[in-house]
């Protein structure tokens with residue numbers, strides 16, 4: 001690696017020991033000067049190692065002047081520091097930086113360096129600040145929406161106690177709106193907010209709240225650009241503002257699948273360092289009318305029924321999904337219909353390969369580049385689009401327990417590898433998973449494989465296709481019949497019995513679960529818009545970085 005010119009280098013005191021501290025354009029390093037040696041155990045001979053640490057400048061949160069007291073704070077308790085320990089070093093500055101912990105968790109840690117004179121101390125502070133100012137991808141002013149009722153209703157507390165102090169340490173100013181009703185954030189983004197003032201939007205809540213934010217932002221962007229969202233084949237304009245997710249919901253699938261953990265401090269730090277992760281967005285239409293956008297799961301059958309049932313049990317909090325999941329599993333309803341899809345061809349990756357979408361994903365970059373070069377998915381090619389029964393499209397009629405389209409892995413704490421473990425965040429495709437009618441025990445095998453190492457696709461009744469577009473038409477959908485059935489119309493068609501002798505009144509149609517919202521129609525048409533939005537995230541990092549030399553650990 002090319003050696004970077006030093007911007008500053010001084011001998012400073014850290015915890016009573018003298019370190020050579022160096023700053024160049026990309027790294028802050030501190031190396032103990034060998035006055036004392038640290039014994040490292042484990043060898044036949046005694047070996048000695050000198051502490052040497054480094055932090056990338058891009059992961060420094062802030063630097064501040066620190067008042068030197070005879071008392072110093074150490075690991076949460078106040079300790080008396082001997083007068084000798086800071087003698088000759090009466091000035092100090094503290095660097096806050098990102099430290100990696102287990103399971104993709106980030107923490108904000110502090111290191112305080114003591115200096116022999118005041119001007120040197122100020123020079124360090126000023127030079128580090130100048131370096132931080134060069135990081136133009138960092139947000140300075142954010143618009144924050146808090147859903148006080150998401151998840152365990154802790155959104156406001158989480159933001160105030162864990163996130164706001166970090167934003168203020170990083171000199172990020174915020175306008176905060178605590179929502180007062182559902183769709184408050186969406187409508188504010190769509191109609192009220194002056195978005196030119198902000199470098200990004202932050203959503204404190206769960207997947208449903210995130211969905212509100214993207215609907216506000218995407219629709220606003222299309223409206224401003226004069227783009228008609230009702231045309232399914234329309235190429236959409238990508239959004240300029242990045243979105244940060246502070247997880248405070250029940251599933252927090254989008255946060256988990258893009259960061260690797262649902263932890264508010266980790267997410268806040270990804271926002272502060274100005275990460276950027278593009279994300280595919282599916283548009284969902286019914287009869288040439290725009291319905292909704294989806295970034296994670298579009299699920300018909302099992303996941304639609306789980307959601308429909310769980311919405312009536314919101315009072316249970318996150319546990320409602322377990323309750324409704326178990327209940328829906330027992331009902332074991334299947335649904336008939338026709339699914340047609342346009343397979344994604346000439347791309348890297350398949351839904352059954354072992355590659356995982358990780359930070360800096362090559363497959364996303366490669367496939368995204370292909371799409372932007374030839375505009376393949378949106379040639380506004382009425383021909384391809386309408387040739388449903390032409391050679392490009394595939395058509396499958398059948399009885400399904402579940403039809404799931406996963407535009408990302410949909411990993412979440414309940415299923416750490418997700419519904420489609422090899423799906424990509426930004427490759428312009430969605431993984432269409434068809435689970436045909438099978439026995440309860442087989443369906444259970446499929447479900448349980450979401451939670452263990454088993455391959456949930458390696459079952460005769462499951463198939464998975466990586467697609468750019470798909471359509472679904474339920475068997476029973478003529479005219480108003482569909483609506484009548486869906487709206488619980490207990491009228492003429494409300495109780496159509498099929499071969500369910502036990503209940504005698506199985507519903508003929510399910511509903512679509514669209515990122516946790518129920519769609520009003522079963523007949524839908526879906527297209528993937530490659531990298532339409534960007535998050536303050538970087539994708540899941542390849543491995544816990546404990547052994548990486550470039551974190552504050554002994555080199």
Ligand SMILES: Nc1ncnc2c1ncn2[C@@H]1O[C@H](COP(=O)(O)OP(=O)(O)OP(=O)(O)O)[C@@H](O)[C@H]1O
Pocket residue numbers: 146147148149150151152178179180181182183184204205206207208209210212248249250251252253516
């Ligand atoms: N002030 C509010 N009052 C009532 N509902 C709100 C309010 N603000 C937002 N909402 C709605 O609450 C719904 C659920 O919120 P959210 O997604 O934050 O939590 P969740 O459903 O518990 O979590 P998840 O979506 O991860 O399962 C969203 O659809 C959102 O539109």
Ligand SMILES: CCCCCCCCCCCCC/C=C/[C@@H](O)[C@H](CO)NC(C)=O
Pocket residue numbers: 206207208250251252253296297303307321325326329410412414415419447448450451513514515516517
């Ligand atoms: C009877 C055993 C069942 C075990 C099943 C475990 C499978 C869990 C897979 C969960 C995937 C969730 C995908 C995310 C969907 C979100 O969009 C949505 C809104 O938050 N959440 C749900 C639960 O619909």
Ligand SMILES: [Ca+2]
Pocket residue numbers: 280406407408423424425426427428429430
């Ligand atoms: Ca994708």
